[in-house]
Structure formats: C-alpha cells, structure tokens
Amino acid sequence: xxxxxxxxxxxxxxxxxxxxxxxxxxxxxxxxxxxxxxxxxxxxxxxxxxxxxxxxxxxxxxxxxxxxxxxxxxxxxxxxxxxxxxxxxxxxxxxxxxxxxxxxxxxxxxxxxxxxxxxxxxxxxxxxxxxxxxxxxxxxxxxxxxxxxxxxxxxxxxxxxxxxxxxxxxxxxxxxxxxxxxxxxxxxxxxxxxxxxxxxxxxxxxxxxxxxxxxxxxxxxxxxxxxxxxxxxxxxxxxxxxxxxxxxxxxxxxxxxxxxxxxxxxxxxxxxxxxxxxxxxxxxxxxxxxxxxxxxxxxxxxxxxxxxxxxxxxxxxxxxxxxxxxxxxxxxxxxxxxxxxxxxxxxxxxxxxxxxxxxxxxxxxxxxxxxxxxxxxxxxxxxxxxxxxxxxxxxxxxxxxxxxxxxxxxxxxxxxxxxxxxxxxxxxxxxxxxxxxxxxxxxxxxxxxxxxxxxxxxxxxxxxxxxxxxxxxxxxxxx
RNA sequence: CGCGGGGAGGUGUAACGGUUGCACAUCGGGCUCAUAACCCGAAGGCAGUGGGUUCAAUUCCUACCCCCGCAACCA
Numbered sequence: 367x368x369x370x371x372x373x374x375x376x377x378x379x380x381x382x383x384x385x386x387x388x389x390x391x392x393x394x395x396x397x398x399x400x401x402x403x404x405x406x407x408x409x410x411x412x413x414x415x416x417x418x419x420x421x422x423x424x425x426x427x428x429x430x431x432x433x434x435x436x437x438x439x440x441x442x443x444x445x446x447x448x449x450x451x452x453x454x455x456x457x458x459x460x461x462x463x464x465x466x467x468x469x470x471x472x473x474x475x476x477x478x479x480x481x482x483x484x485x486x487x488x489x490x491x492x493x494x495x496x497x498x499x500x501x502x503x504x505x506x507x508x509x510x511x512x513x514x515x516x517x518x519x520x521x522x523x524x525x526x527x528x529x530x531x532x533x534x535x536x537x538x539x540x541x542x543x544x545x546x547x548x549x550x551x552x553x554x555x556x557x558x559x560x561x562x563x564x565x566x567x568x569x570x571x572x573x574x575x576x577x578x579x580x581x582x583x584x585x586x587x588x589x590x591x592x593x594x595x596x597x598x599x600x601x602x603x604x605x606x607x608x609x610x611x612x613x614x615x616x617x618x619x620x621x622x623x624x625x626x627x628x629x630x631x632x633x634x635x636x637x638x639x640x641x642x643x644x645x646x647x648x649x650x651x652x653x654x655x656x657x658x659x660x661x662x663x664x665x666x667x668x669x670x671x672x673x674x675x676x677x678x679x680x681x682x683x684x685x686x687x688x689x690x691x692x693x694x695x696x697x698x699x700x701x702x703x704x705x706x707x708x709x710x711x712x713x714x715x716x717x718x719x720x721x722x723x724x725x726x727x728x729x730x731x732x733x734x735x736x737x738x739x740x741x742x743x744x745x746x747x748x749x750x751x752x753x754x755x756x757x758x759x760x761x762x763x764x765x766x767x768x769x770x771x772x773x774x775x776x777x778x779x780x781x782x783x784x785x786x787x788x789x790x791x792x793x794x795x796x797x798x799x800x801x802x803x804x805x806x807x808x809x810x811x812x813x814x815x816x817x818x819x820x821x822x823x824x825x826x827x828x829x830x831x832x833x834x835x836x837x838x839x840x841x842x843x844x845x
Numbered sequence: 846c847g848c849g850g851g852g853a854g855g856u857g858u859a860a861c862g863g864u865u866g867c868a869c870a871u872c873g874g875g876c877u878c879a880u881a882a883c884c885c886g887a888a889g890g891c892a893g894u895g896g897g898u899u900c901a902a903u904u905c906c907u908a909c910c911c912c913c914g915c916a917a918c919c920a
Contacts, residue, residue: 379920419920488918525918556849560917563848568918594920630917655850656914693868695858698850699914706857709869717882725879732878766859770867780883789878803878840880 371407372617372649373399374601376624376632377416377459380440381425384447385664386702387625387657389674393690394654394765395623396453400819401760403454404746410617412604414459415441419593420572423579433579437462450678451687452822459604461581461597469603470596471584476643478584482532488525488569526571526589533638534565540637546650548633549763550697553626553653557633568635570595598636602645619649626653652763655699672702684821685711685842691820692769708845718776720842723828725783726810729803731837733792737804739832745815756816765820772816779809807832 375395378388392413399411417437426436441460447453459466477483541547541558548554571589572580580590601620606613624632633651640647657672658664664671677686685707693710694700729735745753752771759768783789783806791799814828824841831838 376920416920421920490918552849556915559848560915566917570918592918592920594918597920626914628920629915631920635917658913693858701857703857706869709857713868716880721880721882723879725883727879729878770859773867781885783878784876784884787876787878790876792878842880844880844882 369407370410370617371399371402371621372410372412372605372619373402373621373623374412374604376622376628377414377461377597377600378444379416379419379421380437380444381421384444384674386672386674386677387664389447389451389686390657390690390694391623391625391654392447392451392453393687394652394696394763396451396455397687397691397760397765397819398621398623398763399454400822401757404818405754405757405761406746410457410605411453411455412457412459412601412620413453413455414457414600414604415444415461416593416597416600417441417460417462418580418591418596420577420579423577426579434462447674450675450683452683454822457604459600461600463603465609466600466603467581467596468609469607470581470591470599472608473599473602473639473643474584474591474595477528477639480642480644482529482642483526483570484529485524486527486567487522488527490521490523523573523576525569525573525592526583526586527567528570528595528639529642530567530635530638531565533641534561536641537561537565537634537637540647547648548629548651548653550653553629553633553651553697557629560630561634565634594631594635595639598631598639601636601648607645619646621650621652622648623652623654626655629653653697655695655697657694658699658701659703672704677707681707681711681845682842684824685715687821688715688769691765692773696763696765711842712844714773715842716844718773719824720840722776722779723810723831723838723841726779726803726806727831727837729788729792730807730832731835733788733796733800733803735800735803735807736835737807739808739811742815742829745812751812753812753816757819760819768816769820772813772820775809775813775816779806779813782806 373395375388375391378384395411395413399409403409415437417440422437423433426433429436437460441458445458448455448458461467461470474483538558538561541554541561545551545554548557570592571583572592574582574588574590577590580593581596583589583591601622602614602618605617607618608614622632629651632648633653637647659672674686677689689702689707689710692714693706694702740748745751746757748754752775756768756771759765759771782802786802788799788802788806791802810828811832814825814832817825817828827838827841
C-alpha cells in the first residue's frame, strides 16, 4: 500500500474575508492530515486561494486597486488562518502564481488535444439597468430583481466550451464502480442523479476585452480562461504538474474536502477534465455541510455572521477546533451560535478535559508519582490502548465519534478518581494511592496522544506536563 | 409528480428492526484532588400526522403536513 497521502481543501474565492465555513473545511482537513501523519503516512496537505475572475476584478476596480495588489492582500488574510486555526498545511497555492498559470495552460492544451475544447456562441442575459450580465439564478421571473421594468438584452459572444457531455457515461461508471468516491452516500446519489439527467458542455473562457483578470488561453490572445477551469487545476499544479512529474507521481491522486456547494464542480466537472487530460482521477471527494447561525444562513444584513478570528480571540484555537470537530456534524448543516459555543466550551473543555488534567496533575506532583511512560511510538503501535481506533475514526471523517470516545474516557477517569479516592487514601495507604494516580496519569498520557490531531496545542501541553512532572497552567478557563 | 436533506424530552444533538443514548438547563444526594469544578440518583419524549410491511419500527415502505438546501456556467 502506498504510504503517501495527499489531501486538499478547495481554494476559497477571495472576494470576502474568511468565514467560519471555510474554517470548518480547513480544520476537518487538518485533522485528517494530522491523523494520517500520526498513523505513519507521508502526508501532503494543500490549501490556498482562488484569485482570478470577474468578481475579483470588479471588486478591485471598485476599490481602485490593482487586481494583483487586491488579491495579495486577501491571500495574506486567508494565510492568517494557518496560525489562528493551527493548521499544518504543506502548501498554500495561489492561482496567480506563475507556475500555476503555466500548469493551467498546459492542462488546457491537453484537453484541447483530446478534442474536448471548441468555440461556440455563448448567450448571456444582460441587464442594461445594472450594466451587468445576469445568470438565471440571479433573476426573478426572468427579470432583474433590481430593474424589473427593463427588458433583459440577450448578448452573444464567442466562448470556448468544454465537452462535458462527452463524459456522462464515464462519470456514471465511476460513481457506480467506486461507491465511496464521494462521501457521504447521499452526495454520491445526488451527483449520480445530476449526471443522469444529462450534461451540458460548459463555457471555459471569457473575452479578454471584457474581463482580463485570469489565465490567458493558450494560442488565443483574445480569451481568458473562465475561473473555474483554472482553479480546479490547482489540485495538480500544487504538486508539480507538469514541471515536476516525479513529485506529481509521488502524491497523486488526491483526497478532496469540499462544501456541498462544490459537489458538481469537484465530483463531476473536475473529474471529466481529468479524464480529458488523461490523468488519474481524484481518489475521493468528501463533502461537508454548511454552518448556519441562529437557523439562518450567515449574512451581513442578518447580522449573524460568526467570524473565526473572533472565536479564536476569545476562546482560543483549540476551542474552535474542538467545536468544529465535535459539535458540528461533518456532513449535514449545523447551527452555530455563541451560546452553544460557550456551553460546549465550559462543559467539555473547561469542566471536562481541563479540570481533569488539573486534578490528576495536582496529585501527581504533590504525591510525587513518577510512572514509567511508554513512548509515543509504542502507544501509537499498540492495539490495546484504543489510540489506533481513534486515529482510524479521525481519518475516516468520524470526528464526532472519535471525540465521543475520548470524552467517554475522560468521564471514566473522573469516575475512577471519585470511586478510588486516592486523595483520601494517601493518608492511610500511600502505596495504593500512588498506584491509582499512576494508572490515571498513564491513561491521561494516552488521552493526550489521541487528542493530538484534534487539539494539537492542548495535547502538547498535557504531554509536556506529564513528562516534566509539573502542574500546568489551567488549559481552558471557564467563561 | 425537478433533485436532495430533515421533523425526537425545555434547548441542541447521536446511534439503531427488539429497554431512545449524549450535552446543557432543572431537582435531590455525595466528595473535596480539581477550573464553585467532579461523582451518584431523579423528573422530563405517545420520536410531525395517517396508513402499510414485520412476531417486533423512532429505525423499512407509503401518503400527507411543515422546515431547509440545490436547480448548472453563480466559481
């Protein structure tokens, strides 16, 4: 079995500040990456930013900025998530990077050589009121909601199209033969149904005269690649395709983590593009749900936006990681409110884990218990400790189940202290008391190792306190 | 008949063809090592509604009601 593992998030589009939905995707991906590393795999973890396209171009113009300066600024803001969420990515890909641009162009040539790219007239609906092109989903009753009294103009332009329709059967075969190609199941069913209904070729270029901010189409100076086409190629450009094929071969294929809004693009369009270019398909697509706030989609106007940086500021990195891993359903939409966050924080981190560490380490240090600890490597290799099971669950996206298992163990340990009462026994039977505390600290050692992918900093603090035989600072203060 | 997801104690949620589990909140008891934390116990759900399959359904099927996403070039 290949002992390398390549995983990536989607690249968020940089027309707004990072929000908690993307934080969810990053943390989920990071947990899997860390669990795989602990299991002994050689891991490559990619994320980055998608920086081309009309919306960015417009925004930059509105703010009277050079598009590159504009995206540089946003890329830096997304880069701050690395530290805020303590994510262990190996590569931060930006689609404006020259190597990526060259890769996207080579990819285009491959698809073109396969006969899958052709020119066609593309009809767009244009609202003269807004002076903007409109898509069907932006319209109400086939009219611009902002200018319902004005007729929409139909404008035509020549675009390049990708022969998506050609790959319908191959895609269906892929889904049928590879039942965990998309997880969860319901998303595989959803994409299968979608493809069964028939595919339309999609436009993959824009006129440069209208929208210059993108990757130039090879051999046609009048056209710019449509942002989707360019952005998807990042998954292979990030690992060296085509300039460093040795690196590419080492890591490809990829496990992709994406939101449910990205199902089609990742599980169908991108796979068809890979087929066209003659590359191996992705290994697996994991589709997470959305985070809602107060039962509603987060929006500035509703005033219910939850900013990941604010949560980290108030509760800390590991508290946010904990919440996203355990209190949020990895596949379904989940509601997040500040109340719920605080409740989960106090119950499980302050009163649960944090308090347990304090009570055990207090006894360890005052009774001077110095157990022999198995090495971390030995614990990871031992089937009996339950650590392996936890890592497996984390690798298989069962974040909640893994966390439930760890917190059940925390509960057991609190119960063990209560029922053996070493703090009382120390006065009458010192040897026995110390034996109990020794059992506890070894169990805590295992717990710390299990926690590593979920709460890396906290796990490190616990391990360090145990190894150094010292009372740690409180891990999570009550709020 | 466009596609898909969901309706469970005060709130939020998990699993499951055969005593509904967990967290928070509430009530009673215990402990003092600990972050007024921890442990034990109690109360609280006819599992949206009607029908069906089954020895047995919250779990499978079906109809209806309600909520939520998506419906392609919007990344």
